[in-house]
Amino acid sequence: MSTSANLVNSVESAAAAPVAPIVSFKGVNRRFKTAGGQVVNALHDINLDIYPAEFVSIIGPSGCGKSTLLRIAADLLPPSDGEVVVNGKTPNQARLNREYGMVFQAAVLYEWRSVLKNIQLPLEVMKWPAAERESRSREMLSMVELADFANHYPWQLSGGMQQRVAIARALAFKPSILLMDEPFGALDEMTRERMNIELLNIWGKTQTTVIFITHSIQEAVYLSSRIIVMSARPGQVVSDIPINLPHPRAPEVRDTEEFFHLVSQVRAGLRA
Amino acid sequence: MTAEQSLPLTPAQESDLDAASDEVYVEAADDLIGKTTGLDLAALLTLALIAALFNVLSPALRADSPLGQAFTSDSLRRVVTLILGFLALTLFVGENAGRTTQRSPLRLIAGAVLAIYTLYVASYVFLGLEIATDTILPTLIEIAALLSVIVLWQPWRRLSVYQKAAPNLLPALLTFISVLAIWEFLIRLFNVQQFLLPAPSVIITTFLAGYPRLVSQGWFTFQNALWGFGIGCGAGILFGLISARFNNFSKAILPYAIAANSIPIIAFAPITNAWFGITHPESKITIVAILTFFPAMINTVRGLTSAEPTALELMRSLAATELDIFRKVRIPVALPYIFNALKVATTLSMIGAIVAEYFGGPLSGLGVQISSSAALIRFPLVWSQIIMASLLGIIFYFVVSLAERLVMPWHVSFRAKSD
Numbered sequence: 001m002s003t004s005a006n007l008v009n010s011v012e013s014a015a016a017a018p019v020a021p022i023v024s025f026k027g028v029n030r031r032f033k034t035a036g037g038q039v040v041n042a043l044h045d046i047n048l049d050i051y052p053a054e055f056v057s058i059i060g061p062s063g064c065g066k067s068t069l070l071r072i073a074a075d076l077l078p079p080s081d082g083e084v085v086v087n088g089k090t091p092n093q094a095r096l097n098r099e100y101g102m103v104f105q106a107a108v109l110y111e112w113r114s115v116l117k118n119i120q121l122p123l124e125v126m127k128w129p130a131a132e133r134e135s136r137s138r139e140m141l142s143m144v145e146l147a148d149f150a151n152h153y154p155w156q157l158s159g160g161m162q163q164r165v166a167i168a169r170a171l172a173f174k175p176s177i178l179l180m181d182e183p184f185g186a187l188d189e190m191t192r193e194r195m196n197i198e199l200l201n202i203w204g205k206t207q208t209t210v211i212f213i214t215h216s217i218q219e220a221v222y223l224s225s226r227i228i229v230m231s232a233r234p235g236q237v238v239s240d241i242p243i244n245l246p247h248p249r250a251p252e253v254r255d256t257e258e259f260f261h262l263v264s265q266v267r268a269g270l271r272a
Numbered sequence: 273m274t275a276e277q278s279l280p281l282t283p284a285q286e287s288d289l290d291a292a293s294d295e296v297y298v299e300a301a302d303d304l305i306g307k308t309t310g311l312d313l314a315a316l317l318t319l320a321l322i323a324a325l326f327n328v329l330s331p332a333l334r335a336d337s338p339l340g341q342a343f344t345s346d347s348l349r350r351v352v353t354l355i356l357g358f359l360a361l362t363l364f365v366g367e368n369a370g371r372t373t374q375r376s377p378l379r380l381i382a383g384a385v386l387a388i389y390t391l392y393v394a395s396y397v398f399l400g401l402e403i404a405t406d407t408i409l410p411t412l413i414e415i416a417a418l419l420s421v422i423v424l425w426q427p428w429r430r431l432s433v434y435q436k437a438a439p440n441l442l443p444a445l446l447t448f449i450s451v452l453a454i455w456e457f458l459i460r461l462f463n464v465q466q467f468l469l470p471a472p473s474v475i476i477t478t479f480l481a482g483y484p485r486l487v488s489q490g491w492f493t494f495q496n497a498l499w500g501f502g503i504g505c506g507a508g509i510l511f512g513l514i515s516a517r518f519n520n521f522s523k524a525i526l527p528y529a530i531a532a533n534s535i536p537i538i539a540f541a542p543i544t545n546a547w548f549g550i551t552h553p554e555s556k557i558t559i560v561a562i563l564t565f566f567p568a569m570i571n572t573v574r575g576l577t578s579a580e581p582t583a584l585e586l587m588r589s590l591a592a593t594e595l596d597i598f599r600k601v602r603i604p605v606a607l608p609y610i611f612n613a614l615k616v617a618t619t620l621s622m623i624g625a626i627v628a629e630y631f632g633g634p635l636s637g638l639g640v641q642i643s644s645s646a647a648l649i650r651f652p653l654v655w656s657q658i659i660m661a662s663l664l665g666i667i668f669y670f671v672v673s674l675a676e677r678l679v680m681p682w683h684v685s686f687r688a689k690s691d
Contacts, residue, residue: 074589095591102589108582112604112682121600125592153682179589 020088021049022177022209023073028082030068041234042068046082048228048237052176055203055210057220058228059266065235066213067181073211074100074179087176094177098126101170101208103180107162109154115165116141116150122173140168143202160191164198171206178210185215193251196222200249217270221245221262222254229269239269288530289574298612309437311367314674315425317667318359321352322417325393329410331402342487347495349397355671356393360386362674363424365681382420389417470652479656486638486660493638494664496553497625500560505568505617507561509610512572516602526573532566541628550632560624564617571613575606608683611676618672622665 075091086094515522548554629639
């Protein structure tokens with residue numbers, strides 16, 4: 001599965017052929033206790049399979065538990081009931097196995113490290129040899145087109161550039177799953193569109209499975225090979241919409257009839 | 273979010289920690305001593321030190337000049353040489369935060385000259401070598417060093433910094449000058465007796481007439497402050513590290529550390545005098561160590577627990593070890609807090625070392641001299657001794673804040689304010 005056309009087809013072929021899901025939620029519930037002692041159901045009976053090399057966006061109203069779902073997959077939160085299987089392992093094993101690259105809404109760059117050193121952080125933690133750390137981080141930096149900013153500090157970059165560094169850092173150690181929690185939510189519309197184009201390019205090159213949380217319907221349709229729509233609390237999967245727009249996706253795809261149709265389909269799912 | 277992501281501190285403990293750390297005071301002091309103009313003060317201090325050290329290097333001036341007599345103590349000469357090396361390094365590094373530019377050859381040469389000069393001074397001060405000190409060599413190398421400082425400093429390229437700093441510093445400077453002027457004027461107008469309040473001009477004359485003795489007295493007391501500072505802050509940071517790591521230890525110790533902030537620890541001075549002997553430096557060092565221990569510990573704990581939850585979550589998603597999280601996140605986050613504590617501790621250690629001597633101590637100490645001059649109603653001398661104490665305190669504070677600049681040039685307070 002090296003061409004992007006194949007990547008898109010993976011959804012359908014997954015439905016037919018026995019390709020094992022890379023992430024599988026089975027009857028996942030998550031409850032929280034509020035400060036007042038009340039129990040709130042954040043997620044209710046989530047059953048969801050995500051296949052290798054898919055770009056899956058999870059969209060839903062605020063407080064529907066999309067982030068909670070991502071955090072459960074990432075082993076940052078345990079589910080209350082049900083189980084999650086990642087590459088045949090528990091999320092905990094997968095995390096210890098370093099299979100997750102994470103990108104948060106804030107870039108979470110360490111201000112005491114230069115851009116290059118920030119990208120090297122995971123590689124240091126994983127004890128890569130210094131020479132490989134250097135070459136890999138340079139490679140990632142040119143991938144996100146920031147090669148000239150290697151020795152800058154994070155605060156010298158714009159928000160969009162910071163988020164690109166965060167993406168480079170998340171992908172530096174070649175994780176099999178990229179988890180993105182509203183990564184472009186804090187960016188202005190124009191930067192956001194540019195970032196979307198770049199993210200699609202990166203995804204095409206790396207074939208990483210992406211789980212992408214977003215508020216924006218347009219963003220979800222433009223980026224995804226599949227969109228999961230969730231309902232308000234308790235969060236449930238209400239629709240599962242394959243996006244079969246061709247690849248490579250030029251930005252102009254957003255002006256096509258098909259795109260508008262998909263957008264209204266997702267919107268309908270959100271209203272349901 | 274989850275329990276293991278933030279160190280176990282209750283909200284009440286956190287607010288206690290915040291209240292107990294002296295951030296506001298440090299911020300005000302930094303405004304005055306100058307984060308923006310820190311490099312300029314460093315350059316001026318370096319020039320002054322080079323000029324003073326000339327009186328140490330030259331055999332003739334060493335014996336005869338007042339400055340030569342001020343710097344007779346071996347330990348003082350050594351510490352001054354170390355400070356010189358440190359200042360030279362600071363000047364050479366310059367304001368490098370985020371700069372990617374190469375150093376020009378001129379800067380490299382100037383840095384090398386300063387390094388050679390420092391080594392030359394060290395060869396005499398530390399090893400007692402007299403390498404051509406009675407020839408013209410010290411003069412030549414001295415002039416080269418002074419020029420190098422100017423080259424590294426480049427004040428003409430910092431005009432925009434001064435323009436920005438001036439509106440902030442000018443009011444404070446004007447206050448200082450006008451207070452002195454009014455003081456002088458009122459003393460003359462009402463012919464106030466000297467034992468009540470001497471005029472600034474009288475204090476300065478007394479200071480200039482007697483500064484070699486003042487320097488040696490100040491140095492004697494400052495050594496106690498320095499040892500106490502080292503022991504107190506070292507132990508405080510160590511205990512802070514331990515209590516941030518082990519919850520039970522923190523529960524047992526932290527409440528007392530916070531409460532100790534409201535105890536006048538200096539009141540224990542007579543007790544340490546009894547323990548260690550009134551003329552033994554240990555009695556003063558102990559007081560200083562206790563004084564500086566608590567802020568160092570409190571700020572270390574506060575810094576180590578201040579990492580953003582997402583910064584820790586990132587490390588967790590990478591399956592980082594506890595040790596990695598400590599080294600790569602918690603300690604860098606804690607550094608600004610620790611340096612705040614160290615800066616507060618410089619002041620505390622000077623207060624402790626001087627006031628502890630008010631309760632008795634060897635005659636060579638500044639605190640003893642202040643209290644005896646006051647008893648003898650020699651108030652111009654008392655005031656000039658207080659000036660000496662203040663100068664030492666300010667230089668101590670300033671050197672620590674320069675160390676802060678060297679260790680964490682990335683910190684928000686050192687970022688260029690130009691854009």
